């Protein structure tokens with residue numbers, strides 16, 4: 288079901304946790320709230336779930352205003368970081384619990400628990416206790432319990448936070464597959480930008496109780512609307528310049544004409560490490576500078592270079608690597624580094 292949040296404000300004493308949030312999650316959409324610690328993600332999720340009453344604003348699920356409804360009346364499934372399974376109940380009993388609360392008949396419960404166990408690929412685990420499962424399996428049980436009753440909305444609060452990297456990656460894909468298959472409207476919270484980019488239809492980037500930008504993963508990565516978003520998502524080089532007479536002057540790199548640059552005044556350019564041209568490739572670039580390679584970090588499929596130009600801050604470059612490629616630059620050597628207008632994004636000033 289469609290979720291819409293309008294004008295939500297929540298204060299805790301002098302702290303404004305949410306400073307006016309407007310957000311719509313379309314039916315079947317996977318929307319991620321991404322933001323640093325303290326930005327208001329959990330408070331927003333609680334207002335949607337019904338654990339926190341906002342000071343201002345409304346929450347609608349479909350056509351229904353649920354702003355003041357109790358959590359148990361909202362038909363919302365939830366998964367948190369710390370599993371929160373009932374330790375004394377078996378896996379099957381845990382999954383049956385929301386159905387029992389809804390007074391579903393015994394045979395129907397047995398049927399639905401079986402189906403949902405199969406969905407999360409735990410068919411043979413129904414009789415186990417949570418402590419007899421791995422962390423990843425427990426999280427799949429928590430997911431099964433959250434979806435077994437066919438919720439209108441699924442809320443996920445850092446559900447993979449406690450898992451190791453490999454398990455986290457496989458569960459991310461599994462949850463996404465399941466969410467797509469069931470067309471579950473999903474609101475997902477994370478502070479992990481990589482996870483947000485992998486999983487989401489859209490990402491809302493939050494800071495200080497406000498949504499700074501909302502868009503597809505490609506939008507927020509390629510066209511951040513502010514310095515904060517550019518810096519928070521992915522690795523970035525932010526280069527300061529000054530616009531005058533249709534040209535941006537970049538100390539040490541020369542000048543660049545860019546259609547999005549202002550006519551005059553300060554300009555911040557975003558240059559992603561993978562957009563940087565190094566060595567022979569830099570020769571045809573509009574802007575160029577000789578840089579010292581401070582560090583060359585081998586990453587398997589690519590190599591990351593930390594570069595020091597004669598003027599301005601250090602820069603990062605990431606170059607793809609094939610197994611037969613010779614190392615592109617040694618630490619301590621000097622390389623030509625460059626970029627052209629199509630490689631950069633002008634970060635709006637706000």
Ligand SMILES: Nc1ncnc2c1ncn2[C@@H]1O[C@H](COP(=O)(O)OP(=O)(O)OP(=O)(O)O)[C@@H](O)[C@H]1O
Pocket residue numbers: 299302303304322323324325326327328329330331478
């Ligand atoms: N019950 C509360 N009483 C007082 N202040 C609170 C309460 N809950 C949250 N806050 C404050 O509101 C702000 C937003 O907190 P919130 O937990 O929503 O952030 P978050 O983005 O989820 O952070 P994290 O990623 O660390 O969980 C913070 O400044 C926090 O200290």
